[in-house]
Amino acid sequence: MALPEKLVAEFDQMVTKYPERRAALIPAIHRCQEELDGWVSPDTMEDIAEYFGLEPVDVYGVVTFYPMFRTKPPGKHVVSVCHNISCDLRGAQGILAKVCEVTGAQVGQTSADGKFTVEHVECQGACANAPMFDLDGVYHEDLDDAKVAKILGGLK
Amino acid sequence: MSTHPTYLLNRAQLADSHTLEVARKDGAYAAFEKILNEGQDPKAVTEVVKTSGLRGRGGAGFPTGLKWSFMPDASKDTRPRYMAVNADESEPGTCKDRVLMREDPHGLLEGCLIAGYAMGLEAVYIYVRGEYRLPYKRMQEAIDEARAAGLIGKNILGKGFDLEIHMHQGAGAYICGEETGLMESLEGKRGHPRPKPPFPAGFGLWGQPTTVNNVESIFNVPFIMTHGAAWFRGFGTEKSPGNFLCGISGHVAKPGVYEVPLGITAREILEEYAGGVWKDRELKGWFPGGSSTGIVPADLIDTPMDHDSIKGIGSMFGTGAMIMLDETACTVRASEVLARFYDHESCGQCSQCREGTQWLNQIFHRIENGRGTMADVDLLESLSHGMTPGKTICALSDAAAIPTLAVIKHFRDEIVEHIEKGCCPLKGGTGTAPATDRTEVHA
Numbered sequence: 001m002a003l004p005e006k007l008v009a010e011f012d013q014m015v016t017k018y019p020e021r022r023a024a025l026i027p028a029i030h031r032c033q034e035e036l037d038g039w040v041s042p043d044t045m046e047d048i049a050e051y052f053g054l055e056p057v058d059v060y061g062v063v064t065f066y067p068m069f070r071t072k073p074p075g076k077h078v079v080s081v082c083h084n085i086s087c088d089l090r091g092a093q094g095i096l097a098k099v100c101e102v103t104g105a106q107v108g109q110t111s112a113d114g115k116f117t118v119e120h121v122e123c124q125g126a127c128a129n130a131p132m133f134d135l136d137g138v139y140h141e142d143l144d145d146a147k148v149a150k151i152l153g154g155l156k
Numbered sequence: 157m158s159t160h161p162t163y164l165l166n167r168a169q170l171a172d173s174h175t176l177e178v179a180r181k182d183g184a185y186a187a188f189e190k191i192l193n194e195g196q197d198p199k200a201v202t203e204v205v206k207t208s209g210l211r212g213r214g215g216a217g218f219p220t221g222l223k224w225s226f227m228p229d230a231s232k233d234t235r236p237r238y239m240a241v242n243a244d245e246s247e248p249g250t251c252k253d254r255v256l257m258r259e260d261p262h263g264l265l266e267g268c269l270i271a272g273y274a275m276g277l278e279a280v281y282i283y284v285r286g287e288y289r290l291p292y293k294r295m296q297e298a299i300d301e302a303r304a305a306g307l308i309g310k311n312i313l314g315k316g317f318d319l320e321i322h323m324h325q326g327a328g329a330y331i332c333g334e335e336t337g338l339m340e341s342l343e344g345k346r347g348h349p350r351p352k353p354p355f356p357a358g359f360g361l362w363g364q365p366t367t368v369n370n371v372e373s374i375f376n377v378p379f380i381m382t383h384g385a386a387w388f389r390g391f392g393t394e395k396s397p398g399n400f401l402c403g404i405s406g407h408v409a410k411p412g413v414y415e416v417p418l419g420i421t422a423r424e425i426l427e428e429y430a431g432g433v434w435k436d437r438e439l440k441g442w443f444p445g446g447s448s449t450g451i452v453p454a455d456l457i458d459t460p461m462d463h464d465s466i467k468g469i470g471s472m473f474g475t476g477a478m479i480m481l482d483e484t485a486c487t488v489r490a491s492e493v494l495a496r497f498y499d500h501e502s503c504g505q506c507s508q509c510r511e512g513t514q515w516l517n518q519i520f521h522r523i524e525n526g527r528g529t530m531a532d533v534d535l536l537e538s539l540s541h542g543m544t545p546g547k548t549i550c551a552l553s554d555a556a557a558i559p560t561l562a563v564i565k566h567f568r569d570e571i572v573e574h575i576e577k578g579c580c581p582l583k584g585g586t587g588t589a590p591a592t593d594r595t596e597v598h599a
Contacts, residue, residue, distance in 0.1 A: 017322045019236070019362050025344030027325050030286065052344075065346040065503075066327035068286045084248045085447055085479055086405035088493050122330065122497050123248040123447075124287050127405035127477065128412045137289050 003047045007031055011051060022052055025062060029069055038078065039070040067121065074117040075110040077155055079103065080134040083120040086127035095131045096120060098148045116152075161391070162415045163379050164372075164399055168259035174294045176301040179262035185307060187381040188269045192315045201274035205377060208385035209397040213252075214242055214333075214370030215446065215474050217396070217463045220377075226357035227275050227365050236278035237365040239271055240342060241374055243284040243291070244326055244333035248447035248497060249477035252401035253371035255413050257284070257291035260375075261298035265321060267374035269307070270381055272319040275367065279320040282371075283338055286327040296323050330501035334550045335368035337503065348503050349550035372401055392418030396462035400476045404430045407437070407482035418462040425478065426457065437482040441566065445474025447494050448555035450562025451487065471562065486582040487567040488574050491560065492520035498556035509553035512543040516560055523571060526579040533571055536560055 003011075010031060014024040025048070032044050040048075040063050042056075049056040063069045081087075081096045096118075100106060103116035110117045126132045129141030133148075140151055172178045179185075191201060206221025227237060241264070245253045256264060268280045284292045299321055302308045310318050324342055326332050332341040336350035339361050360366020376398060380388045389397045396418040402425055405411045409431030416425055422444065426432060433439050439454035444461065449472040452459075456469050466473040481490060499517040504510045516539060519532050543557035564571065573581050 022344035068328035085493050089406040125245045125251045127249050127251045128403050
């Protein structure tokens with residue numbers, strides 16, 4: 001295994017922003033996850049470690065510390081429903097239930113057809129527009145059941 | 157709506173306010189250019205910020221100018237020095253820096269340039285929480301535009317001043333909003349806060365002098381430099397000058413991010429800006445400044461929103477993010493949600509926090525679900541006293557314990573009622589049911 005050349009070229013640019021190369025580690029893991037099927041596989045962690053001159057366990061320690069990084073492949077679409085206080089007060093549990101109903105996925109799991117992964121996440125900083133979820137990196141705010149059905153029902 | 161004068165969000169009202177063209181027409185970078193053209197003494201710039209009385213908007217309320225002045229004297233300490241702009245914004249209830257970065261990125265960059273000039277910085281890193289993809293994109297585009305216009309990089313505007321400004325993406329951990337956790341994370345490590353001392357001004361990023369400032373704090377700086385410290389002190393109170401961005405969320409008719417002067421009463425924000433409690437209901441309680449600031453009861457709603465006044469009612473101003481609970485809300489449920497959050501976010505270094513947050517989470521969960529005992533109330537209290545104050549490397553432990561003590565102080569009867577009835581009295585059954593049982597899904 002080796003990292004795609006395109007990513008290596010990006011990393012070569014990224015590391016120039018910092019006095020120490022390792023500072024680019026987290027942004028680099030993000031790019032790997034975005035480009036390599038939405039997760040960070042053990043092979044990818046080894047490749048990243050090699051690029052940065054780190055031990056694989058150093059990369060593993062970082063990947064598993066940060067909630068945004070996945071160590072399992074997700075479905076085609078990822079729905080991250082905020083369940084912190086401001087969203088909870090405005091019905092996040094109901095939104096989560098509706099998301100599960102529409103997608104056929106349980107919380108923390110991927111639907112049988114591999115189309116959706118549903119998860120709950122802590123505060124996303126959209127409290128004045130609660131309840132909300134993040135769908136594939138885009139915020140959807142001021143949700144109600146009808147909006148949830150419309151947004152997720154139309155996805156391929 | 158009230159008509160208090162504003163300055164922070166004025167530019168954000170313009171179409172395409174995030175572009176250099178619109179921002180410059182509105183006066184962006186003028187304060188920085190003036191400083192650069194006049195070759196002002198960097199120490200004098202810091203002095204103006206100090207005199208303005210600007211207090212950090214990230215939660216602690218520490219005077220920004222004073223923080224800047226902690227950076228070692230450049231003539232004696234020639235190490236490269238850095239600023240990290242804290243755009244992690246992950247305190248529940250807080251959603252203001254997102255608006256500034258998305259709508260007025262050049263305003264923040266101008267603040268960074270002035271800070272860079274005042275402190276002789278090598279580079280500024282804007283650490284944005286990973287989930288904020290649009291604000292990150294807007295900021296990066298603004299940096300690219302400003303660089304092309306000769307405002308960032310080497311020999312800025314031909315005046316021999318150099319400053320790099322870089323975006324840096326986090327990956328979703330509350331603890332990285334703590335300044336030393338942020339620095340560890342920026343160095344590519346797990347966000348484990350560092351013991352202090354040494355303080356960042358002496359030993360920060362890569363062991364070099366570093367200052368960590370919140371987005372909104374830095375955003376205020378160009379206005380202070382344009383109009384002067386005395387002008388700034390015309391807003392807010394004597395000890396907490398200026399306007400602030402109040403994110404108000406929860407059970408209100410019009411949640412939002414509103415620009416208001418410090419010292420305005422919480423009632424005025426609730427009623428005049430946020431349209432009052434939703435559904436014609438009564439207020440039960442409110443968090444003055446984010447989830448880490450202890451809840452206070454409705455009858456304290458006439459308290460002015462400034463650092464000292466909120467401290468006076470036994471809570472904290474924090475980020476000024478008000479979270480409102482109406483009469484149907486359950487304070488045990490709210491406590492459970494927050495305890496779960498702190499349990500999830502504890503970095504695990506200190507046992508008081510690692511274990512304590514987990515215990516608080518489990519205890520609130522069983523009380524909410526009708527399995528609590530009277531001994532649990534005492535346990536919550538004694539646990540919390542073991543977690544605060546100052547017993548751990550950073551304040552996350554305090555952030556979990558303080559709201560726990562506050563809910564016991566102000567809403568003990570509600571906790572006891574849960575225990576005596578063996579269920580949550582606000583939803584008429586046992587078991588954590590969907591919140592829709594209690595608070596209708598808002599359309």
